[in-house]
Amino acid sequence: MSAILLRNLNKTYSGKRGVIDLNLKVERGEIFGFIGPNGAGKSTTIRLLLQLIAPTSGEIFVLGHRVNGDDPRLRKKIGYLPSEVRLYPDMTGNQVLNFTANVHGVNLKKSPIHEYADRLQWNGNQKIKSYSLGNRKKLGILLALIHNPELLILDEPTSGLDPLVQQQFFQILREWNELKGTTVFFSTHILTEVEKLCDHVAIIRNGRLIQVSTVSEISAAGDHFIEVSFSEMDERDQLQELYKIDPNTKCENGIYRFRVQDKELRSLLAVLSKMPIKDLSVRRTSLEEKFMSEYVSEVNESGGVART
DSSP states (O other): OOSEEEEEEEEEETTEEEEEEEEEEEOTTOEEEEEOOTTSSHHHHHHHHTTSSOOSEEEEEETTEEOOSOOHHHHTTEEEEOSSOOOOTTSBHHHHHHHHHHHHTOOGGGSTHHHHHHHTTOOOSSBGGGOOHHHHHHHHHHHHHTTOOSEEEEESTTTTOOHHHHHHHHHHHHHHHHHHOOEEEEEESOHHHHHHHOSEEEEEETTEEEEEEEHHHHHHTSOEEEEEEESSOOHHHHHHHHHHHOTTOEEETTEEEEEEOHHHHHHHHHHHTTSOEEEEEEEEOOHHHHHHHHHHHHHHHHTSOOOO
């Protein structure tokens, strides 16, 4: 049984289509990244999953339950972190935490929440109205985890967090996923987050799902980037061989840069193996480069700017 299943999902706002024929499946126990720029349909999809808005058409199944109106039993199984955390301004962070724990019947003394609070460097003594964006986001993370949910839905979870806290947050998610089998579904436009954390990724563009695959499959489908320098070189003969393989070869400060596909890589390495190499590096296309190429392609095809 899947954690999330969307079938032909559509949502229209005043004649404008926010989500279009969305079909998506997220298996239980996986960490799933949902990526796209602002306005692509990520938050609309999440609001539909959480029963905050109703679909125009299509079906939504969450944790085996068909979503059809408000279902308090289903909500108890979900932890949600919105992109903007808004809480009672005159309460302290600790008061909000204790209040939420009481609502869910959670004994904080037996919960790892205080440990996570320390790791996230969260200050619970200040009033919410004095909180920075980062402190509000940290509290939102703790509130999403407090009731041990089966499914975590996170909307742009690391906005406002400094890099060190982000690392702790990722580690907490990994631990939660591995120890408890919690499914994690999170949206982001920061692609390094997805590469670090996710099993599968879906790319959404202008309300339409354009790709679903593993992170490794996306990277494997891209180009190879090669940088090489030489201890010495006969430029007339050897450069000619290199330019035959990649006419767009560039050289800066003695470092030659190539971008080739799988079928060209073997030929390039065969030529390089006969040359006096000083230094060599080879890497695959990153998820961010692949993602950007999808949107640049859209701009070129439409003659305009991709919606953000």
